[in-house]
Amino acid sequence: MAHKNKILITAYDVDPYKGSESGFGWNMISQASRYNHIIAITRKNNRSVIEEFIKQNNICTDNLVFYYFDLPYYLRFWKVGPRGSTLYFYLWQMFIVLFIAKEKITFDIAHNLNFSTDSIPSFLWIFNKPFIWGPINHHEKINYEYLRLYGYKSLIRDRLSWIVKLYFWNIDPFNKICKYKANIVLGGNKSVQKRLGISDKKFILFPSSGSPYIEHNEYAEKQGFNILVAARFIPLKGVDIAINAVIKFIQDNPEVDDVTLTIIGKGPQEALIKKISKGSRNQSIFNFVSWIKLDELIQYYRRSSLFLCPSHEGAGMVVVEAMSHSLPIVCFDNYGPGEMVDENSGIKITYSTYDKSVNDFAEAIKDLYTNNGLMERLSKGSRKRYEECYTWDVKGEHLKDVYDQINLY
Numbered sequence: 413m414a415h416k417n418k419i420l421i422t423a424y425d426v427d428p429y430k431g432s433e434s435g436f437g438w439n440m441i442s443q444a445s446r447y448n449h450i451i452a453i454t455r456k457n458n459r460s461v462i463e464e465f466i467k468q469n470n471i472c473t474d475n476l477v478f479y480y481f482d483l484p485y486y487l488r489f490w491k492v493g494p495r496g497s498t499l500y501f502y503l504w505q506m507f508i509v510l511f512i513a514k515e516k517i518t519f520d521i522a523h524n525l526n527f528s529t530d531s532i533p534s535f536l537w538i539f540n541k542p543f544i545w546g547p548i549n550h551h552e553k554i555n556y557e558y559l560r561l562y563g564y565k566s567l568i569r570d571r572l573s574w575i576v577k578l579y580f581w582n583i584d585p586f587n588k589i590c591k592y593k594a595n596i597v598l599g600g601n602k603s604v605q606k607r608l609g610i611s612d613k614k615f616i617l618f619p620s621s622g623s624p625y626i627e628h629n630e631y632a633e634k635q636g637f638n639i640l641v642a643a644r645f646i647p648l649k650g651v652d653i654a655i656n657a658v659i660k661f662i663q664d665n666p667e668v669d670d671v672t673l674t675i676i677g678k679g680p681q682e683a684l685i686k687k688i689s690k691g692s693r694n695q696s697i698f699n700f701v702s703w704i705k706l707d708e709l710i711q712y713y714r715r716s717s718l719f720l721c722p723s724h725e726g727a728g729m730v731v732v733e734a735m736s737h738s739l740p741i742v743c744f745d746n747y748g749p750g751e752m753v754d755e756n757s758g759i760k761i762t763y764s765t766y767d768k769s770v771n772d773f774a775e776a777i778k779d780l781y782t783n784n785g786l787m788e789r790l791s792k793g794s795r796k797r798y799e800e801c802y803t804w805d806v807k808g809e810h811l812k813d814v815y816d817q818i819n820l821y
Contacts, residue, residue, distance in 0.1 A: 416475070417815060418449045420519035422508055422536065424501060424527050426454040428465040431706065432729050436620050437526050438462070443808025444523075445476040448815060451517055453508060456480040481511045502532050509535045521818055528620050528727070530604050531580035537593030542818045545590060547620040549600030550577060550607065551648060551726045552747055557766045558724065561688070562647045562681065570647070581607055595818050601726045601747040616814060619752055621729045622807045623798070626710075626736045636670035637781055640716040640739070642709065642730045643723060645679030650722035650744075653766075655688050655698070657720070657773035662694060665778065673720075674699040674712060713737035717787070718780055721749050722761075722773060728752055735798035740790035742776045744769075752802075756793030 421441055427434035428442075441452045454462070459480045466473060482488065483503055505524070523544040524534035530548035537543045553574045559566045580587050591597060597610045598618035605615045639658060643649035658673045675685070675698065689698045701712070713719075719734035721743040728749040731741055741758030743749040750760050759776040761769060780787050800806065 416448045417520045418451065418518065419444060419521045419523055419815065420512070420517060420536070420541075421450055421452045421523045421525050422505075422534070423452060423454050423525040424504060426452070426458045427461050429461055433526055433528060433620070436622065436729075438465075439622060439624075439804045440525055440807065440811060441476070442471075443804055444811055444815075445473075446808055447812045448475065450476045451479065451519055452476065453479045453481055453512070455504075456482045479511075479515065479517070481508055483507055498529075498532070501527055501529075505532060506535050509538050512539070521815060526620070528600055530599075530608060531577050531587070533580075533584065533587040533590035534594075535586070535590070537590060542595050543593060544596045544598065544814065544818060545594040546598030546604075547600045547618045548598065548604055549620060549726045550604065551724065552603055554647065554724045555763065558650060558653070558769070559647050560766065561652050561684070566647045577607075596814060598814065601751050603726065603747040617751070618810065618814075619802075620727055621732045621752065622802050622804050623729075623732045623736050625803045625805065636672060637668075637718070638716045639671065639673045639718045639720055639777065640676070640712060640734070641673065641720050642676040642712075642733075643721075644677050645681040645685045647681070648723065648725050649677075649679075650724055651675065651677070651681075651685050652688050653722035653770055653773060654720040655685065656691070656770045657722075657777060658697065659689075659691055660770055660774035661777045661781075662697065664774065665781075668781070671781070672697050672699055674701060674716065676701045676704065676709065676712060678702050709733075710737070713739065718742065718777065720773065720777075722769075723749055725749075732798060732802040735794045735802065738791045738795040740780060740787065740794055742773060742780075754793070754797060757790060757797045758794065759790070 421444065423437040423441060425433045426437035428438040441450060444450050462478060487503060488500060519541065521542045522536035522539055524536050528547060528549040530550050534545055554570050556567050559570065591608050591610060595614060597615050599605055599615055600620045602617060641651060641654045643651050645651055662668060713734060714737055716739055719739040719741050721728060721731055721741055726748040731749050731752050734741060735757060741753045743753055743758060743760060745760035745762050753760060761772045
């Protein structure tokens with residue numbers, strides 16, 4: 413029988429009932445326990461949902477034990493929602509090493525799993541054990557071409573965020589120590605390696621996106637040619653580009669009468685997003701749906717023909733979900749979604765000017781609408797890429813390979 417390592421995983425956000433960062437934390441910990449003994453430490457406010465989920469699903473925990481840690485009240489009373497979250501996460505990473513020492517937790521490998529930000533260092537290197545950092549991630553700076561509809565405040569906010577990232581990457585001494593001490597750095601996209609200057613020897617591309625295995629429904633009912641977008645209404649997600657691209661496609665192809673765009677989401681720019689959609693003479697093509705539960709969202713995936721993702725972010729959980737339902741993806745050729753999609757699963761749009769990007773997305777929609785062969789090839793390729801790269805079981809096997817590799821150090 414192969415030797416099982418005792419692996420310490422610190423994960424700030426863990427919730428088995430949620431997706432995105434929370435779901436990634438739970439699923440990676442669960443997958444890791446298939447092959448090794450896992451000691452997982454997360455925040456105290458995650459305890460009730462973790463224990464409830466384990467009990468409800470009768471999950472075997474022979475290889476899994478949870479500890480729960482938070483800072484004392486005087487170091488967290490000021491954290492309310494997003495306010496102070498970055499500073500709190502930094503302090504949580506710093507003080508967790510004292511908790512580990514106090515509890516006398518022993519382990520073979522240390523792994524700082526999430527939050528994904530590569531700006532905030534881990535301090536697990538202090539224990540002088542083989543150390544894995546990540547997957548860590550960030551969003552690249554957004555060209556003003558793609559922010560202009562949102563005004564100068566959005567540009568200023570994006571640039572201030574970029575300055576903060578530059579500080580942590582290049583000046584913060586603990587970030588420098590962390591990336592130097594890490595035996596392996598898992599990057600959510602390749603820009604992590606570029607910005608932090610990580611060597612090829614220790615960098616592994618490991619997107620922080622995945623999905624439970626979903627049975628393929630080849631005969632799912634399609635309702636015309638429905639285009640789907642699922643995103644928060646913020647500049648980073650580029651929902652305005654998707655709307656303008658569909659408007660452009662309809663204007664250039666007036667004979668088309670069976671296309672709809674379903675937009676699932678909400679956010680601070682909702683009024684602006686809906687205003688943009690009113691630029692179309694045919695308002696019936698737009699269907700706005702607020703955030704819904706996953707089982708309802710699945711029905712929209714099944715009824716759709718195409719998934720638009722004009723996002724500038726460095727990740728993309730919704731891309732994986734769309735792939736699991738065989739939807740071709742149209743996205744920017746960028747770090748993040750552009751790395752998750754290949755030539756067999758979608759169409760990637762090169763950054764240029766705003767108007768040209770809208771036109772390029774519209775042309776991609778036209779190609780898929782008019783070319784059944786292309787639609788079928790990308791649909792099958794999308795499902796294949798999901799099965800080969802992005803199910804939780806596959807991600808778990810990749811993580812096992814990472815742990816096996818670190819034993820070589």
